[in-house]
Amino acid sequence: MAKFETKAIHTGLAHREKTGSVIPPIYATSTFEYGNKEGFDYTRSGNPCFRNLENTLASLEDASHATVFSSGVAAITAVVSSLKSGDLILAEENIYGCTFRLFEQVLKKYGIEIVYADLSKKENYSLVVDKKPQIVWIESPTNPLLKLIDIKALAEVCRTEKTDLVVDNTFASPYLQKPLELGATLSLSSTTKYINGHSDCLGGVVCTNDNEWSDKLEFAVKALGLNPSPFDAWLVARGAKTLSLRMDKHSSNALALAEHLKELKSVQWVRYPFLSDDPQHELAKSQMSAGSGLIVCSFDLSKDETLKRLQSLKYFTLAESLGGVESLVCHPATMTHASVPKKTREAVGITDSVVRFSVGVEAAEDLISDLSEVF
Numbered sequence: 001m002a003k004f005e006t007k008a009i010h011t012g013l014a015h016r017e018k019t020g021s022v023i024p025p026i027y028a029t030s031t032f033e034y035g036n037k038e039g040f041d042y043t044r045s046g047n048p049c050f051r052n053l054e055n056t057l058a059s060l061e062d063a064s065h066a067t068v069f070s071s072g073v074a075a076i077t078a079v080v081s082s083l084k085s086g087d088l089i090l091a092e093e094n095i096y097g098c099t100f101r102l103f104e105q106v107l108k109k110y111g112i113e114i115v116y117a118d119l120s121k122k123e124n125y126s127l128v129v130d131k132k133p134q135i136v137w138i139e140s141p142t143n144p145l146l147k148l149i150d151i152k153a154l155a156e157v158c159r160t161e162k163t164d165l166v167v168d169n170t171f172a173s174p175y176l177q178k179p180l181e182l183g184a185t186l187s188l189s190s191t192t193k194y195i196n197g198h199s200d201c202l203g204g205v206v207c208t209n210d211n212e213w214s215d216k217l218e219f220a221v222k223a224l225g226l227n228p229s230p231f232d233a234w235l236v237a238r239g240a241k242t243l244s245l246r247m248d249k250h251s252s253n254a255l256a257l258a259e260h261l262k263e264l265k266s267v268q269w270v271r272y273p274f275l276s277d278d279p280q281h282e283l284a285k286s287q288m289s290a291g292s293g294l295i296v297c298s299f300d301l302s303k304d305e306t307l308k309r310l311q312s313l314k315y316f317t318l319a320e321s322l323g324g325v326e327s328l329v330c331h332p333a334t335m336t337h338a339s340v341p342k343k344t345r346e347a348v349g350i351t352d353s354v355v356r357f358s359v360g361v362e363a364a365e366d367l368i369s370d371l372s373e374v375f
């Protein structure tokens with residue numbers, strides 16, 4: 001079978017036989033002539049740009065199915081829309097703020113219960129047995145604290161208990177980690193981030209080897225209107241071709257920056273799972289091939305001073321999001337996790353001194369000297 005880098009470039013080319021064009025066209029159409037050979041009818045329920053992208057992303061995760069969405073949150077919405085009143089989600093306590101908001105402010109209205117726990121601790125796996133959740137929801141690495149969950153070990157417990165394990169793989173990307181191979185039922189990504197990689201559109205994907213789940217996800221796209229635009233799907237497909245190249249550079253840059261941050265006086269602690277002294281380094285090596293571009297650290301400065309200094313960085317833009325070629329920095333408490341109540345946020349460790357770096361693919365020396373001038 002072809003390797004990751006080759007599949008990223010040579011799948012999703014269904015258009016080529018008909019026209020010879022090396023790059024697929026953007027099928028900017030809302031509807032299709034009735035009875036066409038490919039079975040398309042209306043873009044909410046399918047478009048050649050989605051199909052190309054789905055073929056590529058499924059091949060990158062070695063999955064039998066991939067379904068694409070208008071955003072990562074749309075992908076999450078599709079998964080949880082399969083639940084019904086009285087169902088339960090067991091979720092890792094540190095998840096993306098908008099996933100938490102969706103769970104707390106939308107799902108709870110419909111009678112779905114959510115229990116949060118630190119799933120990096122194996123003693124909490126007993127909750128899968130005791131609570132019998134329909135879904136176990138994790139991110140690994142988590143946003144923003146970069147905690148790792150042992151996907152293989154948790155997947156084994158979920159399989160025994162007949163619970164579906166959903167892994168939000170956004171922070172790793174399928175190049176660095178393959179949740180389905182580790183036993184997860186669904187591998188979900190915000191393609192807005194590393195897979196597209198150029199911060200110019202939003203998208204989401206869920207990959208699975210489970211036929212029933214694939215049907216449910218396809219149904220959710222059309223029933224809830226969660227489809228991307230053909231142009232956005234085309235952009236994500238273009239970005240995916242260079243995923244491996246970008247990830248190698250994100251990883252080496254982030255490791256160099258994490259080492260540098262450790263030496264700064266104003267830094268209290270640094271978390272990057274591929275630092276050799278990281279408490280989860282062994283687990284990191286067992287389930288990821290490298291760290292991504294994300295680093296989290298804590299500064300011994302006031303919140304205002306931290307924000308002021310972050311804004312004065314030359315090559316890091318203070319902005320939400322991650323995974324693009326350009327470096328970004330984010331203050332989770334006021335940005336990505338602002339929708340999580342302060343008490344809940346601080347209880348899991350997202351205090352005002354926490355800062356998340358999304359290290360881009362610029363020259364590492366330039367990024368390091370930028371940080372050195374400001375901190």
Ligand SMILES: Cc1ncc(COP(=O)(O)O)c(C=O)c1O
Nearest residue numbers: 071072073096143170190192203
């Ligand atoms: C881990 C994680 N999952 C999902 C999402 C949501 O993705 P989107 O912004 O594409 O809706 C994000 C966004 O930052 C994220 O960090």
